[in-house]
Amino acid sequence: MTDGSLQRVHCTDFHALTLVTDGSAEHTVDFVTYPCRPGTLLWVRPGQVQSHAEPGGINGTHLLFTPAFPAPSAAASRLADDWYGPACWQLAADRNYTATADHLSQIRAEYTRPEGASPEVLRLLVGALLLHLDRLPRPGPHSDPQAGGEVYARFRAELERSYATTRRAEDYAHRLGYTVKTLTRACQAATGKPVKQVIDARVTLQAQRLLAHTDEPIATIAHRLGFSEPANFGKFFRNQTGTTPGNFRNLNP
Template sequence: MTSAGNNVEGLSGDEPIPGFGFNPPTAPVSGLEITDLRTLHDRMRQGGLERVHRVAFHTLTLITEGSGEHTVDFVTYPCRPGTLLWIRPGQVQRFGRLGTMNGTHLLFTPAFPPHFTSADRLINEWYGPTCWQLATGRDHAVLSTLVGQIRAEFTRRDGAVSQEILQLQLVTLLLQIDRLPRHGKRDDPHAGGEIYTRFRIELERSYADTRRAEDYGHRLGYTVKTLTRACLAATGQTVKQVIDARVTLEAQRLLSHTDEPVAAIAGRLGFSEATNFGKFFTRHTGAAPGDFRRIHQGPQ
């Protein structure tokens, strides 16, 4: 997130949650930037990184000094040296007050990594893990080294920066991150195989258009039973539960981070009647939309 904007490329043109576009002031390649978190914070001070926002690209942050916190989709992660954060396109986030916190901040568009590698699956995992607390052992050393190699290539002063080298270095970094344990994370997309991966991509495209499992099965060429089997393997939930959870998350984001009327939010999410949306939301969260908004909506 390198420049402020009303819209974020890849998100809806009438996106109600503020976004930041990918537009580095200077970069030797297209689609990637690496900088310090503190430098980015100073550069974007007027844009308000401490306000709620979302982006259409990936960010990886490895905290190297100090402490602070970062909130992503209603979960606040304490940050300290060794904390690794991966924020994916569309997630809603807010930087806490940085204080003494600093670290290496890597930004890349979904199109930057080469798509002939297994890392392509990771780029599409918008729902993957967000935070790891790395011990000062092998994992931390390996990731620190890889991040350092990307920075060294990105900042070459001889004019010989190679986009191909950066792409392959990034793929290596992503595959190493994929090896990290998913502590406390039930969602394991590997268990659902290609079927689950394809379903989640289609779900991200279509959750505001349809909540019917049959529609997803028809679009992907699978039976509902096959989709449910893949979802159960990956998440422990049926396909309908996964669909409803995605719609519920977006509803929570919009209720908490915008002032749009409940009826307008219902329309955005494909509900023909606000009352039907209210019943759906209450069933899945235990709170009416208005009550949820009053509890969770803070200063923007």
């Protein structure tokens, strides 16, 4: 597209995987900008907001799929539904890059078969790719959600269901049958942050997404995120980000 729409902040409901093979540019995912060069792997998940680099800045292999597409398995389903995983890896010219490129090449070969692609084979190949990506080293400290064990996994799932209705750590502890101290230990192990900060960060991220890619009034967004008054939402957002919702929206058109 040449109308500049992809360079603006936008949101999709499918997964987008890109392995960069040529060129250099920057790509922004959930308000974090990543430098892209040959060997960069980007994974943009459903619900995340992004803005593309200028057209022609980078080339590579691009794979789009819905969360329901990979062959069903516990691990593949977990990865396809993962909203919190890494968005970017810088793969050196080593076995990780080669293996990732090989997986994508197999998907492309099946998709372009002269006899016609097999949906079942494609689903298996995409599932295998996800399992391979799960083995890649996670960039940054405190970036392994499995470090928090089952406690953190259950908390994350409940947080995704309930972040718009409660921001109280005590509510999550009660619903899951843990103490707040147990949830904090799990969150510290997985993210380096206590449970309340993890909750507030999820609410803040959703607020940023809605402010950037929708035209909804700020009062409507506040209500959607469980705030009784827009003023309370404005205070919360400013405490978390250092700016007001209106200023944030203006800076992310």
